[in-house]
Each structure stands twice: as structure tokens, then as C-alpha cells.
Amino acid sequence: MDVPLWFALLAVGYLGVKLxxxxxxxxxxxxxxxxxxxxxxxxxxxxxxxx
Numbered sequence: 807m808d809v810p811l812w813f814a815l816l817a818v819g820y821l822g823v824k825l826x827x828x829x830x831x832x833x834x835x836x837x838x839x840x841x842x843x844x845x846x847x848x849x850x851x852x853x854x855x856x857x
Contacts, residue, residue, distance in 0.1 A: 823833065843852060 822828075843849065
């Protein structure tokens with residue numbers, strides 16, 4: 807079964823918010839921080855660490 811990555815991330819994110827109930831400011835900080843880090847000079851270092 808092939809599931810698109812965006813759908814899997816959306817489902818996991820939705821379930822995480824519903825079950826864990828983190829504050830919305832924390833979700834915003836994590837999303838914005840991830841977006842900014844992905845476009846920074848640290849991106850190759852993070853990519854190498856993740857893989």
C-alpha cells in the first residue's frame with residue numbers, strides 16, 4: 807500500500823495533536839523552526855545527521 811508522505815505526516819500530526827494535546831504555540835514554534843532550519847546553512851549538517 808503506497809501512502810503519500812504528505813498524507814502520512816498529516817495523519818500523524820492530527821493524531822498527535824488530538825492525543826497529546828500540546829499547546830498551539832509549541833506547534834507553531836516547531837513548524838516555524840523546522841521551516842527555517844531547512845533553509846539555513848545547517849541544512850546539510852542536519853541532513854547528514856538524520857540519514
